[in-house]
Amino acid sequence: MDETPSDNASRSDAERRTVVLMDNRAEVREFLISRRAKVSPEQAGVPDVGVRRVRGLRRGEVAMLAGVSIEYYSKLERGALGGVSASVLDALARALQLDDAERAHLFHLAHAADGTSAAMRPRRRPGRRWTPRPSLIWVLDQYAAPAIVRNGRMDLLACNQLGRAMHASLYDATAGTRPNFARFTFLDLEASRDFYPDWDRAADTCVAILRTEAGRDPHDKDLHDLVGELAARSPDFRRRWSTHDVRYHGAGTKTFHHSEVGNLELGYESVDMLSDPGLTLTLYVAEPGSPTAQALELLASWTSPAAQVEA
CATH class of the missing domain: 3.30.450.180 (Beta-Lactamase)
Incomplete structure (x- = not known):
């Protein structure tokens, strides 16, 4: 069966959403890992025991501080932020000691992951040919x-x-x-x-x-x-x-x-x-x-x- 233009458009939209999702998962993973590396055990108030293979907190320590299971946090750190509640995002922000800009960035990544970022953007944004009034x-x-x-x-x-x-x-x-x-x-x-x-x-x-x-x-x-x-x-x-x-x-x-x-x-x-x-x-x-x-x-x-x- 020949594809119609609408079929092609729908497929293109789906492909674009897939690319954004893939990019988003990588962004989430790298952002969480980089923020975890910035927090020392002393800063977080957790015992510094054992040999640390990476800088900063371990996944299990972040999970404990955020009040979630290590399995759940590991899933989040793999990039799966879609559908995560605001309360969990807030808990992550506290555990990772994010500043206001970092906390907002985490929420933006979550909105992008569950597809709500487009709806939250302003309806009117300056175009390429914007000129001042x-x-x-x-x-x-x-x-x-x-x-x-x-x-x-x-x-x-x-x-x-x-x-x-x-x-x-x-x-x-x-x-x-x-x-x-x-x-x-x-x-x-x-x-x-x-x-x-x-x-x-x-x-x-x-x-x-x-x-x-x-x-x-x-x-x-x-x-x-x-x-x-x-x-x-x-x-x-x-x-x-x-x-x-x-x-x-x-x-x-x-x-x-x-x-x-x-x-x-x-x-x-x-x-x-x-x-x-x-x-x-x-x-x-x-x-x-x-x-x-x-x-x-x-x-x-x-x-x-x-x-x-x-x-």
């Missing part, structure tokens, strides 16, 4: 320090004038294409190591953000393509990706190096944009009266519309 541009331009908008794949989508000046090396490296922090960090090493004085920290953060996004939206083809490209071209990326570290990127301080005005030590605050699910607005600020504040004033004077007209 005029009102957003006005808001960015009213902010006196650097301000940027990015997505979970680390694409730089919008910024104010000072934000663009601050990231001049990133824009220079992209040659007219959409700037991407991950590609810049791992594929333009000379420029990125100059821009990030603490390159290792910046690289760790970049990969952790991508890993977090992959757990939140495992069906994002553009993200899968980006991770595949970076893994194929960068040993530094591959090593960090294999650690399965995740993190929230909400607030803190960063140091950048600008080729014209020197080092910039900036505080930052990042917020999710409710009007554009999946996008993050990051506002940078310098301590008043600091050398960084003076450097930003100098950079702003060079990039102001009046200065460009005079030039």
Whole structure:
């Protein structure tokens, strides 16, 4: 019997679901093993007896701490998170001493395993051709320090004038294409190591953000393509990706190096944009009266519309 187009479509959908499931089981297994390795017996409050063949806790110790049988935990660590209750996931998070980002990642993996992740994604997500609304541009331009908008794949989508000046090396490296922090960090090493004085920290953060996004939206083809490209071209990326570290990127301080005005030590605050699910607005600020504040004033004077007209 000849197959109909609907039969082919159904088979393709089933094949895609199978691939996602297979990938999900590997993600679950490696994430749980990596988190178990990070917790010592002393940290967990269990006796350290016998010879340990691996770092961290044994499966049986995690099972005991989570209040489940070792057989059941071993099944979970093989990747079978589909249908696991929230109470068991919470118990696992406590036993493995997961932070907020790691706990959320565990729940995202569980949702992907039982097929509920697609239903939980926002209905509206920015497309490839997303452009900022005029009102957003006005808001960015009213902010006196650097301000940027990015997505979970680390694409730089919008910024104010000072934000663009601050990231001049990133824009220079992209040659007219959409700037991407991950590609810049791992594929333009000379420029990125100059821009990030603490390159290792910046690289760790970049990969952790991508890993977090992959757990939140495992069906994002553009993200899968980006991770595949970076893994194929960068040993530094591959090593960090294999650690399965995740993190929230909400607030803190960063140091950048600008080729014209020197080092910039900036505080930052990042917020999710409710009007554009999946996008993050990051506002940078310098301590008043600091050398960084003076450097930003100098950079702003060079990039102001009046200065460009005079030039």
